[in-house]
Amino acid sequence: MxxxxxxxxxxxxxxxxxxxPVILAAxxxxxxxxxxxxxxxxxLGAVVAxxxxxxxxxxxxxxxxxxxxxxxxxxxxxxxxxxxxxLRDELPRLARLGPPVLASIAxxxxxxxxxxxxxxxxxxxxxxxxxxxxxxxxxxxRIPFGSQPRPLFRVVEAVRSATRLPVWxxxxxxxxxxxxxxxxxxEAGADALCLINTLTGLAIDIERRRPALGxxxxxxxxxxxxxxxxxxxxxxxxxxxxxxxGMGGIMDARDALEFVMAGATAVAVGTATFVNPRAAxxxxxxxxxxLKAWGLESVSELVGxxxxxxxxxxxxxxxxxxxxxxxxxxxxxx
Amino acid sequence: MQWGEQAPGRPLxxxxxxxxxxxxxxxxxxxxxxxxxxxxxxxxxPGQFVHVRCGQGRDPLLRRPLSLFGVDPxxxxxxxxxxxxxxxxxxxxxxxxxxxxxxxxxxxxGFPRPPDGEGLCLVAGGLGVAPLVPAAQAWGAxxxxxxxxxxxxxxxxxxxxxRRLVEAGAEVQLATMDGSRGTPGPVTDLLEGAIARExxxxxxxxxxxxxxxxxxxxxxxxxxxxxxxxPCYLCLEARMGCGVGACAGCAWxxxxxxxxxxxxxxxxxxxxxxAQEVGWWE
Numbered sequence: 001m002x003x004x005x006x007x008x009x010x011x012x013x014x015x016x017x018x019x020x021p022v023i024l025a026a027x028x029x030x031x032x033x034x035x036x037x038x039x040x041x042x043x044l045g046a047v048v049a050x051x052x053x054x055x056x057x058x059x060x061x062x063x064x065x066x067x068x069x070x071x072x073x074x075x076x077x078x079x080x081x082x083x084x085x086x087l088r089d090e091l092p093r094l095a096r097l098g099p100p101v102l103a104s105i106a107x108x109x110x111x112x113x114x115x116x117x118x119x120x121x122x123x124x125x126x127x128x129x130x131x132x133x134x135x136x137x138x139x140x141x142r143i144p145f146g147s148q149p150r151p152l153f154r155v156v157e158a159v160r161s162a163t164r165l166p167v168w169x170x171x172x173x174x175x176x177x178x179x180x181x182x183x184x185x186x187e188a189g190a191d192a193l194c195l196i197n198t199l200t201g202l203a204i205d206i207e208r209r210r211p212a213l214g215x216x217x218x219x220x221x222x223x224x225x226x227x228x229x230x231x232x233x234x235x236x237x238x239x240x241x242x243x244x245x246g247m248g249g250i251m252d253a254r255d256a257l258e259f260v261m262a263g264a265t266a267v268a269v270g271t272a273t274f275v276n277p278r279a280a281x282x283x284x285x286x287x288x289x290x291l292k293a294w295g296l297e298s299v300s301e302l303v304g305x306x307x308x309x310x311x312x313x314x315x316x317x318x319x320x321x322x323x324x325x326x327x328x329x330x331x332x333x334x
Numbered sequence: 335m336q337w338g339e340q341a342p343g344r345p346l347x348x349x350x351x352x353x354x355x356x357x358x359x360x361x362x363x364x365x366x367x368x369x370x371x372x373x374x375x376x377x378x379x380p381g382q383f384v385h386v387r388c389g390q391g392r393d394p395l396l397r398r399p400l401s402l403f404g405v406d407p408x409x410x411x412x413x414x415x416x417x418x419x420x421x422x423x424x425x426x427x428x429x430x431x432x433x434x435x436x437x438x439x440x441x442x443x444g445f446p447r448p449p450d451g452e453g454l455c456l457v458a459g460g461l462g463v464a465p466l467v468p469a470a471q472a473w474g475a476x477x478x479x480x481x482x483x484x485x486x487x488x489x490x491x492x493x494x495x496x497r498r499l500v501e502a503g504a505e506v507q508l509a510t511m512d513g514s515r516g517t518p519g520p521v522t523d524l525l526e527g528a529i530a531r532e533x534x535x536x537x538x539x540x541x542x543x544x545x546x547x548x549x550x551x552x553x554x555x556x557x558x559x560x561x562x563x564x565p566c567y568l569c570l571e572a573r574m575g576c577g578v579g580a581c582a583g584c585a586w587x588x589x590x591x592x593x594x595x596x597x598x599x600x601x602x603x604x605x606x607x608x609a610q611e612v613g614w615w616e
Contacts (some may be wrong), residue, residue: 028581035580052348059595062615065575065583072575077352079582079597214615251392274576275387275395275440277349 007231007291008298011045012267013243014192014262016100016127018045021260021299022284023054025270026051026104026130026170026249027076033125035273040281042098043267049086049094051104053133056082061214066203071222071249073201075215078106083119093183102168104130108138110158117162128166131159131190132173133218134197144198146172148196149184160189163181168245171236173228182236193236194245194268196229222271223249230262237263237304251279253286260287260299261306347441347578351376351434355411357427360494363417364461365427365452366403367435372410376441377405378402379568380469381444382545384414385577387436388414388422397600398422399574401546402440415464433470440579442605445469445567448542448555453478455564456504457525457555459547460485463495465569465605469543469544470502479504484521484547488514521547529562546571549616556609559565572600579603585615 009020022055026048029035041047059079066073081089086103094101103126107117113131120126131148133155145151159167167183171178173196182193198219203212211217230246237244246264249271250256256267271278287299296302304310352369356575360366369432374384385397402414402462418424429435441496445465448454454477456466481504485491488510499506499535507524508516517524525543532541534579541562545555546569559566575583589612 026578033576035576056595059582061587062585062597063573064585065396065573065581067394067573068394070395072396074575074583076582079585090417107485175437222395244550271395274581276436 001123005266005297007288007296009022009045009288011265012208013046013302014128014168014190015104016046016102018100018266020045020255020267021264022288023048023245023247023266023268023278024273025093025127025268026132028273030271035277038129039318040278044100044280046100046127047094047097048102048104048130048268049090051078051106052080052083052086052116053078053106053108054083054119055083055110060087062125063173063212064218065212066212066218068201068203068222068224071220071224073203073213073218073220074198075213075218076213083116087123091123091125100127101125102128102130104132104170105159106132106135107111107137107155110139110154113155114158114162119161121165126165127157128191128326129163130168130169130170130194131156132170132197132278134170134172144172146181147175152181154189156185156188156190166191166228168192170197171232172194172197173225173232173238173248174200181238182240182242186240186242190242192243192245192265194247195232195236196225196248199225204293210256221249224257225249225256226258231290232260233259233262233264238307246306250283253290256283256287257302258306260302261304263304263307265300267305302304304319346377347439348373349436349438352412352437353485354429354431354433354435356431357429360415361492362489363451364490364492365416365418366494367414367416367426367429368404369412369414369435370406370410370435371412371437374402374412374437375405375410376407378390378405378412378440378471379444379597380405381465381467381501381567382440383462383577383598383605384412384437384439385441386414386426388425392424394420394425396422396575397438397577398426399441399571399577401569401605403464403467405468415461415467415492417461424479437457442601443603444568445544445606448473448477451472451477451540453480453541454497455479455525455528455541456481456483456545456549457521457543457545457551458483459521459545459551460490462545462551462569463548463573464491465546466544467495467498470499470504470511472506474502480541481522482509482521482524482528484506484509484511484516484524484551486511488512489514489516520551520554522558525558529558531572532562542569549614553614568607568609568612570605570607570612571598572605577601587615589613 060077
């Protein structure tokens with residue numbers, strides 16, 4: 001047999017060319033000092049920084065984390081150094097890792113988002129912005145911007161007007177129907193959609209007879225939310241034509257491939273990194289092994305492959321039956 | 335093996351496998367896990383911890399932070415002392431010699447080496463005794479070591495712990511809340527007694543306090559040490575996400591008058607803090 005070329009992993013997501021589809025998710029990676037080497041950040045497609053707000057925020061009182069069945073609740077509360085601290089201390093460090101860096105921006109008013117987008121527009125080393133709309137909207141009774149199409153539209157429109165950098169919008173799953181929100185973001189000018197953010201949840205400490213988290217409610221992440229995240233990626237992929245970044249409980253390459261086949265052009269790994277610092281790199285290596293085992297030329301061929309009508313992406317008759325995703329001798333994810 | 339860098343100036347940590355050498359019950363619900371892990375044995379310092387993956391699956395999901403209890407670079411061996419308090423530790427207790435454990439460490443800022451000539455006063459509440467034993471072993475030679483060890487009941491005072499403290503040269507005093515062994519009452523009463531004895535003898539300084547245990551105990555310890563003018567280091571415990579300072583999940587209030595933000599991260603800025611650095615919330 002001849003030497004088959006390595007499968008192509010590069011993808012374009014909303015104006016950013018990534019060398020592979022595996023991204024480190026916001027809030028799970030700090031600003032690059034803590035995990036950079038073991039997480040193998042240099043090999044990944046992109047990294048998204050922890051969300052920043054216009055000015056520094058201390059975050060919520062403890063306890064901020066509680067383990068849940070196959071997941072975790074967090075009420076960290078957007079502890080962050082603010083725009084200035086990010087530009088001065090964190091972005092330069094992240095930019096040295098290698099992959100494209102996206103800032104994640106969060107605000108309580110449309111003006112907050114404008115301020116951040118303008119302040120980041122010309123930041124050296126920044127490839128794009130992820131708009132975090134799961135924050136309470138001060139002007140509307142603290143209901144998150146991402147809960148309703150019209151406030152979401154206004155936020156994304158404002159960010160779009162303030163920057164020429166790629167704008168990805170990270171959608172909240174705490175909604176009745178995700179598709180109208182996805183449409184609103186697209187119509188307001190989003191270049192890509194990231195889904196999903198955390199699911200709002202609660203846990204109670206029955207010995208202390210009070211909520212387990214200091215801020216009462218928290219965001220649920222981890223394997224527990226994967227079915228919901230997958231469902232939403234599927235729905236949005238079916239409804240509109242915009243690149244999607246799928247995330248929510250990805251622990252290994254099999255999970256990641258489910259998101260790709262549901263319609264995601266790229267995937268993000270978050271909570272898994274806490275459990276296994278090498279999770280994102282292992283996802284990447286596993287995707288490569290799958291592509292090779294099935295004789296596929298590129299990961300792009302698999303985007304949306306599980307949808308009806310993707311018959312031309314079904315495994316070709318006669319293709320070697322893969323043995324599954326065993327550990328490889330070496331990774332070659334680019 | 336993979337390694338990474340903590341916040342600037344912090345020693346390296348690695349993600350490594352430890353080979354189980356020994357799993358031994360040392361109390362009614364306490365276990366000692368002995369692991370072959372030469373790198374960790376070399377790098378670990380008293381007060382530091384390892385972030386332990388319990389089980390291979392997705393549930394329970396998060397790692398468990400456990401203090402380094404035994405550190406033997408000569409043998410390439412580390413030991414963890416733990417209680418079964420939930421599903422993660424229950425899985426740990428099922429490990430047998432020959433099995434591997436996935437560890438991240440050593441993590442955090444450990445205890446400082448006490449100045450030469452200063453006595454070391456250890457104040458331990460329950461399983462908080464775990465990080466204090468290696469401190470006594472590392473720095474007990476050539477100084478007085480007073481180990482004040484408290485628990486709810488006699489059953490929780492572990493013979494293995496007392497043996498190691500005595501071998502390290504410590505004078506051990508015991509206290510139990512129910513009076514079943516040693517002095518009845520909280521271990522902080524023993525500290526109060528020690529401070530009073532020193533004062534009666536005309537000695538106002540010369541001791542450093544290392545403490546670990548429940549929050550209320552630490553708070554009282556800090557107050558007593560402050561009133562005596564003794565430097566006091568607290569080893570805090572918090573629920574953790576990442577364990578390396580990336581997720582901000584283990585936040586603890588900083589003392590109100592400290593610069594640098596309202597919260598510190600127990601995993602990265604601690605778990606050992608000078609008592610004046612931290613505030614209280616429970």
